[in-house]
Amino acid sequence: MQICLRFLKIEGFDEETSTETYKIEQKNSFKKKQRKFLKKLKNWVYEDDLATHKGLSLGMLLILGEDNIKTLKDFAELGYG
Numbered sequence: 704m705q706i707c708l709r710f711l712k713i714e715g716f717d718e719e720t721s722t723e724t725y726k727i728e729q730k731n732s733f734k735k736k737q738r739k740f741l742k743k744l745k746n747w748v749y750e751d752d753l754a755t756h757k758g759l760s761l762g763m764l765l766i767l768g769e770d771n772i773k774t775l776k777d778f779a780e781l782g783y784g
Contacts (some may be wrong), residue, residue: 742766750774 716724740761747768752775754764772778 737761744768747773753778 713721719733743765744761749768750762750773753759753767753773756775756778759767767778772781
C-alpha cells in the first residue's frame with residue numbers, strides 16, 4: 704500500500720479510493736505508452752509474418768524495428784550473428 708500513500712494525503716481519500724485512483728493512473732499510463740509504441744510501429748513496415756508471430760509483443764516489435772529487423776527472415780538470422 705505504500706504506493707498509494709500520496710493519495711491518502713488528499714482530503715477525502717480513504718485507502719480504497721487511493722488504491723482505485725492508483726490503478727486508474729497506472730492503466731492510463733500503460734495506454735499512453737501503448738499509443739506511443741503504435742505510433743512508432745506505424746512508421747515502419749513489417750511483413751505480416753513477423754508482426755503476427757506468436758509471442759512477439761508491441762514492445763518487442765518496436766525494439767526489432769529500431770534495429771531494422773522487419774521480416775521473419777531478419778529475425779531468424781539474429782541467431783546466426
